[in-house]
Amino acid sequence: MARRVKTPSQPKSNLDARKATILEAVVVEHIDTAQPVGSSSVAHNADLAVSPATVRTEMVALEREGYLAQPHTSAGRVPTDKGYRYFVDHLEAGVLEPAQQRQIKEFFAHVRGEVEDVLEQTSLLLSQLTSYTSVVVGSGHSRATVLSVQLVNLDARHHLLVTVFSDGTVTKHSVLASFEANHVEVTEASRQLNALLIGTTLEAKVQVPSRGDTVAKLVREAVSVLHAEMPTMEGEQVYIGGSAKVADVFEGVETVRKVLGILEQELLVVSLVEDILDKGVTVAIGSEHGFEPLSSCAVIVAPVSLDGETIGAVGLLGPTRMKYQELMAAAEAVSKHLTTHFGGENDRG
Amino acid sequence: MARRVKTPSQPKSNLDARKATILEAVVVEHIDTAQPVGSSSVAHNADLAVSPATVRTEMVALEREGYLAQPHTSAGRVPTDKGYRYFVDHLEAGVLEPAQQRQIKEFFAHVRGEVEDVLEQTSLLLSQLTSYTSVVVGSGHSRATVLSVQLVNLDARHHLLVTVFSDGTVTKHSVLASFEANHVEVTEASRQLNALLIGTTLEAKVQVPSRGDTVAKLVREAVSVLHAEMPTMEGEQVYIGGSAKVADVFEGVETVRKVLGILEQELLVVSLVEDILDKGVTVAIGSEHGFEPLSSCAVIVAPVSLDGETIGAVGLLGPTRMKYQELMAAAEAVSKHLTTHFGGENDRG
DNA sequence: GTTAGCACTCGGTAAAATCGAGTGCTAACA
DNA sequence: TGTTAGCACTCGATTTTACCGAGTGCTAAC
Numbered sequence: 001m002a003r004r005v006k007t008p009s010q011p012k013s014n015l016d017a018r019k020a021t022i023l024e025a026v027v028v029e030h031i032d033t034a035q036p037v038g039s040s041s042v043a044h045n046a047d048l049a050v051s052p053a054t055v056r057t058e059m060v061a062l063e064r065e066g067y068l069a070q071p072h073t074s075a076g077r078v079p080t081d082k083g084y085r086y087f088v089d090h091l092e093a094g095v096l097e098p099a100q101q102r103q104i105k106e107f108f109a110h111v112r113g114e115v116e117d118v119l120e121q122t123s124l125l126l127s128q129l130t131s132y133t134s135v136v137v138g139s140g141h142s143r144a145t146v147l148s149v150q151l152v153n154l155d156a157r158h159h160l161l162v163t164v165f166s167d168g169t170v171t172k173h174s175v176l177a178s179f180e181a182n183h184v185e186v187t188e189a190s191r192q193l194n195a196l197l198i199g200t201t202l203e204a205k206v207q208v209p210s211r212g213d214t215v216a217k218l219v220r221e222a223v224s225v226l227h228a229e230m231p232t233m234e235g236e237q238v239y240i241g242g243s244a245k246v247a248d249v250f251e252g253v254e255t256v257r258k259v260l261g262i263l264e265q266e267l268l269v270v271s272l273v274e275d276i277l278d279k280g281v282t283v284a285i286g287s288e289h290g291f292e293p294l295s296s297c298a299v300i301v302a303p304v305s306l307d308g309e310t311i312g313a314v315g316l317l318g319p320t321r322m323k324y325q326e327l328m329a330a331a332e333a334v335s336k337h338l339t340t341h342f343g344g345e346n347d348r349g
Numbered sequence: 350m351a352r353r354v355k356t357p358s359q360p361k362s363n364l365d366a367r368k369a370t371i372l373e374a375v376v377v378e379h380i381d382t383a384q385p386v387g388s389s390s391v392a393h394n395a396d397l398a399v400s401p402a403t404v405r406t407e408m409v410a411l412e413r414e415g416y417l418a419q420p421h422t423s424a425g426r427v428p429t430d431k432g433y434r435y436f437v438d439h440l441e442a443g444v445l446e447p448a449q450q451r452q453i454k455e456f457f458a459h460v461r462g463e464v465e466d467v468l469e470q471t472s473l474l475l476s477q478l479t480s481y482t483s484v485v486v487g488s489g490h491s492r493a494t495v496l497s498v499q500l501v502n503l504d505a506r507h508h509l510l511v512t513v514f515s516d517g518t519v520t521k522h523s524v525l526a527s528f529e530a531n532h533v534e535v536t537e538a539s540r541q542l543n544a545l546l547i548g549t550t551l552e553a554k555v556q557v558p559s560r561g562d563t564v565a566k567l568v569r570e571a572v573s574v575l576h577a578e579m580p581t582m583e584g585e586q587v588y589i590g591g592s593a594k595v596a597d598v599f600e601g602v603e604t605v606r607k608v609l610g611i612l613e614q615e616l617l618v619v620s621l622v623e624d625i626l627d628k629g630v631t632v633a634i635g636s637e638h639g640f641e642p643l644s645s646c647a648v649i650v651a652p653v654s655l656d657g658e659t660i661g662a663v664g665l666l667g668p669t670r671m672k673y674q675e676l677m678a679a680a681e682a683v684s685k686h687l688t689t690h691f692g693g694e695n696d697r698g
Numbered sequence: 699g700t701t702a703g704c705a706c707t708c709g710g711t712a713a714a715a716t717c718g719a720g721t722g723c724t725a726a727c728a
Numbered sequence: 729t730g731t732t733a734g735c736a737c738t739c740g741a742t743t744t745t746a747c748c749g750a751g752t753g754c755t756a757a758c
Contacts, residue, residue, distance in 0.1 A: 032737090041721080053735080071740090073720090074720050074738045075720070107735050152513045154517060160513055160517060161497075164501045164521075166503070170519065170521040172519040174517075242611035243592065243613060247596070247605045247609055248606060260596055264591070264592060324718095389750085402703095405752070405753075406753095409752095420708070420709090421708070423751050424750085424751070424752085424753090425752090
């Protein structure tokens with residue numbers, strides 16, 4: 001649990017101090033209890049020196065302005081997306097529990113292995129840390145240059161094109177030729193491909209030989225296969241941690257089904273996260289992200305950058321009624337560590 | 350939906366014809382309705398020319414022998430794991446709906462791309478076809494030989510070892526050296542690694558140079574990194590399709606949570622599937638597979654083989670109360686297609 | 699061995715009763 | 729004018745009660 005830092009009402013927006021305090025109290029309690037919040041408990045908890053009756057008057061106003069809603073007459077109030085938004089916007093940065101900080105430090109001190117593995121493990125860390133479902137996105141390597149290409153022949157017509165990029169990613173592509181090629185020709189094609197592609201990005205056009213011999217045909221084939229992947233934006237990696245948590249944090253089988261369905265479509269998840277990143281936001285609440293099936297969800301994202309450029313993001317997914325402060329702190333901390341992890345990698349041995 | 354082939358009672362086991370028919374009727378109806386099944390509906394549906402009272406007497410016997418259970422007095426009967434087992438053992442092979450057959454044919458006629466992609470897509474196909482969660486396992490490449498190795502240097506101390514195996518898999522491993530190496534040395538190391546490793550399996554011991562120069566040290570480092578992966582049995586691939594279906598086919602949030610939790614641990618899933626395969630079985634019901642958290646699940650598996658050797662499997666996961674005949678037919682069909690897909694691959698262009 | 703008849707069980711569902719948190723309003727108050 | 733105590737009222741949630749009926753086990757007759 002993150003300790004909640006006392007938030008002195010700071011009316012950046014159109015709410016006066018008291019309304020803000022009341023709204024905050026409603027949000028906090030509702031996040032805690034999942035129940036509609038009544039005027040008396042607000043009057044009691046928030047240290048306003050006013051009676052429930054006064055709070056009620058204010059709540060009517062807050063409801064009229066769209067920050068709160070009433071599930072039905074004679075029930076307490078529940079925050080709307082707008083209410084959560086206000087709350088989040090006026091939230092002070094949370095501080096992680098020492099135990100959590102330690103766990104993160106520990107983790108990054110010991111992770112080893114390929115980028116992919118690190119990202120995957122990170123998603124597990126994050127979900128374990130928060131008990132929510134986590135999403136870790138790696139933004140692919142459109143800017144990376146080719147370090148090495150190699151054509152390996154499996155049999156006479158079936159070859160494998162293995163490409164290594166400057167960011168450490170490796171791709172493989174089958175190259176099925178309509179003609180046979182012997183070992184020498186494949187080796188030669190491999191050599192030419194290296195000469196041709198090393199240092200280029202996948203976006204760059206390269207001059208392929210137009211000759212009709214086997215080697216040239218192989219080279220052309222390989223280049224076209226390699227460049228064909230571009231539009232699909234392959235290289236986008238998604239790692240989802242703790243999808244089982246969905247069943248815990250969401251209520252209602254229907255919601256669980258929907259959310260799981262979304263998580264399955266990894267492309268959707270990537271674009272969701274990237275949309276949010278593009279907006280420069282760190283939290284998308286309910287309808288804000290425009291995905292109807294996720295309208296009861298909130299998503300927290302934190303970018304991971306390298307050399308000032310965003311190369312990925314970590315995220316957390318939960319019901320709108322989630323522990324924003326704690327989770328934002330966790331996401332932020334992990335993304336920071338990830339950033340330095342990758343940033344510092346080159347310097348180390 | 351698979352058409353249910355009429356199963357004439359064939360008492361392979363200790364049940365007489367009538368008991369078998371009754372058991373079958375109970376199982377079929379319970380699978381269909383999820384409700385306890387009473388004597389009268391059995392007497393009615395199964396074309397036994399006997400009265401409910403007689404059926405009741407038999408049901409008491411079946412219960413005593415452990416094939417049926419009663420949720421509570423004065424409720425109908427429900428099959429036990431043993432009951433399902435009997436049912437499945439005496440099930441005739443189902444026939445897929447033409448529409449499903451077509452969909453499978455269609456799919457395999459059009460899939461393209463790397464083995465990994467095909468397996469992943471297959472898992473989606475299976476889950477879409479059946480509306481259950483599917484599991485596709487590829488058994489790694491312990492028997493595959495090295496076709497090519499290449500050491501690529503990212504910077505002075507940080508290299509990437511890219512290995513291509515005869516089964517078309519490609520692995521990459523970071524090699525962090527404690528010393529610097531220049532381009533020429535890396536290239537030479539690469540050449541030596543090729544000479545050393547091509548044609549070997551990862552299980553084979555190789556003679557590494559014991560000299561102390563940079564190249565030799567690089568070679569030793571690379572070989573050890575490569576062989577270090579062995580114990581983890583990397584290369585095992587798991588693709589899970591339709592995990593969202595879990596929320597549909599299982600009832601009870603708690604069960605859903607448990608099952609999702611299991612599915613997250615891919616290693617567990619692999620060993621589950623391989624256990625079942627080892628036993629030479631195609632269905633594991635309830636407690637049969639020994640995983641307590643999956644005690645309310647049944648798993649159907651069908652092996653995928655190449656050159657007579659099992660190289661993977663497809664599976665389906667659902668509640669014990671699942672449509673065995675249809676799902677077994679689907680799993681079988683897909684595994685067959687997958688087998689021929691990979692088997693025939695070498696022959697095509 | 700089979701079956702009709704019958705008393706009995708007991709979970710599920712629906713109707714009724716009750717509870718109480720919370721509201722909105724009003725009138726008095728500082 | 730803003731605040732508050734008082735109060736009648738609402739309405740979902742919970743509990744209680746009643747009841748139904750599917751299904752059983754048993755027994756006696758066929």
